[in-house]
Every structure is written in C-alpha cells, then in structure tokens.
Amino acid sequence: MIARRAKHIAAAAVLTLLAACSTTESLIQPADPLPSWNDGATKEAITTFVEAVTTEGGPDYVAPADRIATFDNDGTLWPSHPMYTQLVFALDRIKVLAPQHPEWKTTQPFKDVLDGNLEGLAGSGEKGIAELVMATHAGMSTADFEAIVSDWFTTAKHPHFDRLYTDLAYQPMLELLDYLRANEFTTYIVSGGGVEFMRPMTEEVYGIPAQQVIGSSIVTKFEMQDGRPVLMREAKVDFIDDKDGKPVGINKFIGKRPIAAFGNSDGDREMLEWTAGGDGARLMMLVFHDDAEREFAYGPANGQPDTKFGTFSQALMDEAKSSGWNVISMKDDWGTIFAASE
C-alpha cells in the first residue's frame, strides 16, 4: 500500500514539473485516466462532466476550491458484503475481549457472537448491533482505538476474497479518485461508518487524508490522565452520518455543497439530492451491485433478495432514472473490479 501511495505522489510531482516547465503541450496529454472503466455512457458521463467544470471560460466552469466530490465508502469504494467491514471488526473484538467479560457467555447479543450464531445476531436488530459497537468502540482513548483499528487492518481478511480488506478497494473507483484529484477536485468520504474506524486506513487505501473523512461518531471527552491530555471515547452516539445525516454532515464539515457525489444505496439518496440541488453542472452516480461472478449481486432492483448491508431499493432506482443520475453497472461498466494481488 505504501508503494501505491508513493506512486501517486511521484506521478503528481511529475505532472507539476511538466505543467510548470514544459513548453510542449503534448507532453502532458494523459493516457486514458480510467482504464478499468469500459467505454460507454457511464464512463463518458464522468469525463464529459469533468471537462465541463474544468474548462475555463466555459458555461459550467467551477473554480478548483469549489470542486468538492463526496464518496460513500461501504459498497461504493469497497465491498459491503457479506457484511460491513466495521461489523466484522466489532465481532472480532468481542472474541478478543470475551475473557475479560465472562458474563457475555450468557448475555445477548454477545452470546450469539461467541457461539457464531449470526442468524440469531441478525434477529437482535439495530439495538443489538449498537450494543456490540459500543462494547467494542468505547471505553478507551482515541489514540488506543486508532492503534487497535490499525493493527486489525494489517491482518483482517475478507472471507470471500481471502484478501486484506485494505486491498479490496474497487480499482475503477481508485482511478476515478485519482482522475478527479488530478483535475483539482477535493475528494471526501461521507460514510455511515465510524469516522475513527475509517481514518486509520483511508490515506493509504484511497489517498484521502483524515480531515477529508466524514462519518458517524460517538461522543469523546477531554480528560487529563497522569498530567497528559486524552480524548476518551464514550458509549454515546454523537452523530449518525447516514441518509438525511449525510447532507447535514457535509454542511457541517465542509461548508460547501458537492458538485459530484457517489453512493450505492438508499443511505446515499439525500446526499445525491443535496448535490443535485445546487446550480450548474452536477454528477450523481450510484454503484449497482449486479456482478454475482466477480463481486456480489443483491437487492430487489436486480431481482435478488434484499440486504441489510446496502439496500438499493426500486424507489432509489426510479429516482435515479427520473433525476438523470447515473447508475454504474459493476458487471457492464467495470473491466476490472480489484487491482491484481500484490
């Protein structure tokens, strides 16, 4: 992953030098910036939009400072199936912490986790999941939590692909992020996931630094411990960055309206509506999981069972069509899903 970042940086440096010093325009003509995207209307919608907002003097020109692009994470930048990565982390942590909590052997929803009874766990609903999250995400300092998460990501593997979660960013989306940044966009993550769960990996995986990650959060409290200041994580929800929380979070953290937004589920609807509601050229896209062979296919909108991890409802599909949002077919629009194993 470090090598990948170094490559990003070297490429950016070369472009800067060329832009500053070159007298030969053709030298800086890039190759196809989106090689993992199949040619077609979806890819063209991206490049047409980017050309429109970056053409100085054009009717749709947007100054670089206002080129804000927001991306959902789970299901948009990496898989959300068979369950959210953060939930896998929580279940792993329950097992690690169980020896310190003998009572969990007989208390739900912990018992189901320790017994490997995922069906029972699903029955415990949002309340049960919230209990698991609080038991594993609160009660330590922000620094300790960051260390726990960073450590987990170095070994945790996706059960289906048998690869590190951090190696499963969608290659077409990595190219899209790079392409937008090369065109002076600022790229943000706007996810329902926990902000302090994502920040330890977003720079290395997506090239998105901590300050451009917006997510759900629990309350933290400033304390002095042995003369040193710490922020302690409390078992209390601070902000849920999902559904109508996404435009709220965008406004709170960025203070500017995006001109491009990318999601994959009903949780992203309001973010796309908010993005579409501004003046001028806009790009709204939804990743559609219709590739059972290379990734997953789920949800009623493509005739599959619904899911708790990234519902794409028929109502969302209808709104996308009537609003002119672009639906990205993983099957048809992406030539590659993941980068080759390193």
Place this chain on the structure above:
Amino acid sequence: MIARRAKHIAAAAVLTLLAACSTTESLIQPADPLPSWNDGATKEAITTFVEAVTTEGGPDYVAPADRIATFDNDGTLWPSHPMYTQLVFALDRIKVLAPQHPEWKTTQPFKDVLDGNLEGLAGSGEKGIAELVMATHAGMSTADFEAIVSDWFTTAKHPHFDRLYTDLAYQPMLELLDYLRANEFTTYIVSGGGVEFMRPMTEEVYGIPAQQVIGSSIVTKFEMQDGRPVLMREAKVDFIDDKDGKPVGINKFIGKRPIAAFGNSDGDREMLEWTAGGDGARLMMLVFHDDAEREFAYGPANGQPDTKFGTFSQALMDEAKSSGWNVISMKDDWGTIFAASE
C-alpha cells in the same frame, strides 16, 4: 479584500514556479516573512519552530500532511472587544427583525436590546445571550443565513475603529498564516464562534476556506421544500467548540493533532494542552491584549478589569509560563496591529 487574496495566490504561484524551475537557490530566499513582528524572542520562537519541523532529515521534521496549525478567531485573529463580533451581529438582527415581533418590546432580553440597555442585557447572562442567538440564527435555511451574514459583513463597522470588521484582522497574524502556509502547513480556525457565521468571510479575510473552519453549531435538518432540498437551522445547540470542546472539535473535524496552536483566552487552554501533549516539536502561543493605545488592554493578568469577551486569567498565564508556551505581547511584539486602511 479580493486584491489581498489575488496577491496571496500570485505569490504562491511564483514560489511554485521558482521551486520547480529555478537552478539558483538564492532566487527563492524570501525576505522577512513576518515584517510586522518586532525582532525578539517571540518572533524567533516562531521561525525556529518552523525551521525545525520543515528541515528534512532533522530530528523534529514533520511531513507536510501533518503540519496542522489551529487558530482561535476572536481576540486571536481579530478583536473581541468591546464585544464579540457575532454578538454585534445578533443585536443588529434583533433590531431588523423587531417589526415582525411586537412582543419583543415588552419581553427580555429583547427589550433591553431594543432600548439599547447593554448593562441590563449583560445581567441576563448566558441564558439571555443564548435566546438572542437562537432568535437571530435559527429558523431559516443555511443558504438564507449565509446570505444574511455575508450582507451584514459588507457594511458592519467596528464602533471603536470605525472600519469594517473584515478589515480588522491583525496584520501580524495574517503574515503568520501566510508564512505557515508557505511552509506547507494547513491552517485551521478553531473558534467558539458559530461556524456558519465565520465561513462566509474566512477565505477573503484570512485565506482560510470553509472546510478549515471549526466552530460552534446549531442543529440543521434536511428537508425538501417545493421539490428542492434545504438544510433548516433549528433553535437547538449541536456543538460548543470552546474550552474542552476545542480538542474534541479538532479530533472530530481534522482527525490529527495540531503541532501549533494559537489562542488568547481561557477558552483556548485545552486546545493548547492537547497540542502540547503530542510528541516532537510544538508551538503554543497566546495573544495578550496589553495595548490600550493601539487596541485594548484587559484582564487581571495585566492589572485590568476582567472581561466577558476573552478572559486571560492569571491561572492561564501561570500555566503558559510553567509549560513554556509563548505569550505574544501586542504592545511589544507587534510593530503593526492592523493593515493600513485601503
């Protein structure tokens, strides 16, 4: 103000070109980057720190991505006397809105505002101030509030200096912000003031874009109105970015610990403690208002009456001394307070 920004941008462009193309090192030797700072220990503390963290291979080197500097606003970047600018705005708005609220003529704290009875108003305390803020800051969309604030700033003048508030940024701090950014710091505002009150002016006044402004906030709610999405401002506190809220806000919005922090009052104590608590070279500074002639002198730590608008307690002065934080004497350290009138 626009001219000032254009100058910033042109200077940055020239530096980039020189850095990329020049073969003569001496060409990029800058003149004194802090001309409004008098020579002495305070100015030297700044330049020594910046040289330390930017010297590659040195023991205190910090990568550009982690060069985070946070600035309080009121009393640190511009005056907070005779009262906070945002309170002046609230009082002005009460007068503008009074015809729609005949009941205010007989209801406190509104009556005191309309009668110009500031002493009575002070007696209504924080509860009274909060009522004024909610009556003037909530009940409209974020877009409408931004328009109201932007409009106010075009004409509102400081009663003592008789100049636009937006022309009263401290010149030495503008130079400091530019100097840090030229050294690849990212500069943030971390203020107890309302984030949506500050964002309409921070780019033009300080060169700090909306997404680098952290402040107090009220709850906003996503709604569709006539088929268009809006965020409505509700009369409910979301977050108070003051005292122990400052490190919480920094962690929430930036996700990285600052290496430099600048404040002027007891409200900044925890931000400076949090900054100081990290490893490596750190710079913590407090602007001390001891210049009755050119600006203001207040607070017990220099033998003046205390103030509700930026208390600098003796306890803070003691902590600054024992912790090695730098206290900036406006009288002794600053050769200029404000840029000349344009």
